[in-house]
Amino acid sequence: MMMTFKRILSAGATSFTRSGLVSFATVLIMTVTLIIIGALVLLSAVLTNTLTSIQNKVDVNVYFATTAEESQVLAVKTRLEQRPEVDEVTYTSRDQSLLTFREKHQDDVLTLQALDQLGDNPLGASLAVKAKDPTLYAAVVQFLTDDTAASSIIDRINYAQNKVVIERLSNAIDATQRAGLAIVILFVIASIIIALATVRLAIYSARDEISVMRLVGASNMYIRGPFIVAGVIAGLISGLIALAFFFPVTWYAGYAFSTWLGGFNLFTYYVVNFPFLFMVVVGSGLVLGSIASFLGVRRYLQV
Amino acid sequence: MIYFDKVTKLYRDGTPALEDITLSIAPKEFVSIVGHSGAGKTTLLKMLLAEDAPTTGTVYFESTDVHSLPKSLLHHYRRKIGMVFQDFRLIPNKTAYENIAFAMEAAGRHDDEIASDVPHILDLVDLGSKGGHFPHQLSGGEQQRVAIGRAIVNQPDVIVADEPTGNLDPVNTYEIVEILKKVNELGTTVLITTHNKGVVDAMGKRVITMERGRITRDDAHGQYIL
Incomplete structure (x- = not known):
């Protein structure tokens, strides 16, 4: 079992490095996908922060006699x-x-x-x-x-004159949050579909290879394993590139747009929440790469 | 060893690819299957490899109905058969050595066995110095010899070769046939399909002639007659 596992790891790594252009294209598309996912996380943080700061500006004053x-x-x-x-x-x-x-x-x-x-x-x-x-x-x-x-003992409460503004703001915040969530889900789904299609295309180019593996008596696990390993490697590399991409981008955004975003510094958010971003971006890469490979190979094992 | 019992395979439109084939092949036989394109030769081999299932009838390998095997056991069954194809079908991103080693790895053989057997097999197919070459760096004949090396490395009971010389020049054809003869003399059953009259006639072994999905001749020491 250990021997098989070692061979699968080694075959996956070799296959990834030797399939130069196909691996490069897969990493490129997955990197773009993961940048979109990461950007949506950052955008969501900006949105939440902006909405919170607007909410914090709303209060009701009670004036006493x-x-x-x-x-x-x-x-x-x-x-x-x-x-x-x-x-x-x-x-x-x-x-x-x-x-x-x-x-x-x-x-x-x-x-x-x-x-x-x-x-x-x-x-x-x-x-x-x-x-x-x-x-x-x-x-x-x-x-x-x-x-x-x-x-x-209350002289007056300024709620009546603020009521309309507060209600409008509540509705606006609610609508923005819903729209933001819908956009995030839409983009994530679109990106995942593109990444899945790319990995499947890479596996499609190896379909003859898979049929040969079957005919020389390789088990499904032994055929599928190296493709999943290659998918995981592509996901890992893409995740790390995407994460590295955000370093200069958030640094510049933090420097240039901090005032515009009501004091919210994207670079500080990136540094403080790095473990979270790492998990989301690299984790998505690993999951995408492995699931896409698993599903991609499956259709060629149906004999 | 191999027994086709009244095997019929119909295409989706009802046209027969194989029609009522009954055929028996004994251990250590060398059998050539000849026939025009579309005669059903490759379909017959696919039935044997359990790549395709018959519409009616049964294919037995060592008394086992190969199409009743569960999917999880198919790869064990296929390890008993070494396959050689007209288009070689080597794994393009593996070297000659790795292509042969892959078949051993897939069969769960240990690293030390692989390290000792693969060079021996490469020598046997006269490619001792080209183990590190990728398929695209080898000629057609050399690629086919790697494919034969891969087919025999696990010492299968049967070698099935589908048009193994179809893409080769006469010199390479001769070499491949000599290797297959040698494998057969060492005790392995060999089953080949071919269009090459020279190969069949020179062999002087059993020849099965197929036409439109049926067996029309079966001669113990046959000639290529179409």
């Missing part, structure tokens, strides 16, 4: 934080609100004078609520409306 005690506001904060739909609640005290307002209008002398003339702080405390998903804001607002202790 100036008469509301800090302890009452903090109690509302605690209750909000216990809600399953709430991701994060940020408290801004009255003093902080005033400070922020002054900083924001530091060049607007008239407004600052008017504020000084009031004597008292006219701004109430506020809570900035981030939901886990934009579609959950309605539930957060409903909770605040139903909570009598909270609603009695």
Whole structure:
């Protein structure tokens, strides 16, 4: 058994190196396929990051009356934080609100004078609520409306004016994710079909060889084995080339498009997620190469 | 040893490729099958190799119905038969040595056996110095000698040669026939199909003549008569 396995490995490697042009064409097509698969992984990361950063910019602000005690506001904060739909609640005290307002209008002398003339702080405390998903804001607002202790001290919630924008954004994110997934699946399927066809074409060119192997009494495993080994070698080489291709590409993209992608650096993603990318790209190459060879040889063993 | 019992093979359109063939071949015989193209010679060999199944009738090899063998055992059966083809059918990306060694590897022979037997076989077919050549670096006659080497290396019970001299010049034809005669004298049954009258007549062995899927003559010391 060990002897057969060793011979199959050796025959596969020899066949791969000696079938120069056919092996080269197979590696070339598989490399393109794996680059498409890898690019879709990176694109998906960019898409997810962009959508997350847009989602993170959405929040609902709850403004409290100036008469509301800090302890009452903090109690509302605690209750909000216990809600399953709430991701994060940020408290801004009255003093902080005033400070922020002054900083924001530091060049607007008239407004600052008017504020000084009031004597008292006219701004109430506020809570900035981030939901886990934009579609959950309605539930957060409903909770605040139903909570009598909270609603009695709330001055206003900016959900109503944000509602349309939030809903549109939720729909847009949902549609983008669905479309992205559909495109990824479509491209992956198309690439796999092309790679399978290439490997099968390579095996088709060896069909006479396979028939001779059968007639000299080789078992199906002994015939199929070297082709699978050659397919695995082609997949491995293609995977490594594709992975190496992404090094300079992501480096340049990280350098050139980081600002455009909202701070998302593709090169950092490539380096940090290298084991994952290695598994996806090289793993796909190995699986594609071996399965395509297995299926490709099978049709010529049907006697 | 080989027995065709009322074997008929019909094409899909119902035309007979073989019609009611009954034929017996004893061990150590040298049998030439002659006939025009389309007479059914190659179909007969395919039946023997279990490459194609008869429509009716049975093909026996050493009392075993070859078409009742499960697919998983076919390769064991085929190791008992050494095949030689008109177009040589060597594996193009293997050297002469490797082509012969492949048949031994496929039969599960050990590396030391291969290392000792293949050079011996190469010498036997007079290719001792060309073991490292690929098929495209060899002449037609040399390629056919490699093919014969591959066919005999596992010491099969039968050598089946389908038009083995069809692509060769007279000198190479003579050499191939001499090798096949030598193999037969060493105790291997040889079954060849041929169009070469000179080969058949010079042999003076059993000749089976086929016409339109039927056996029309079967002479123990026959001549090429069509």
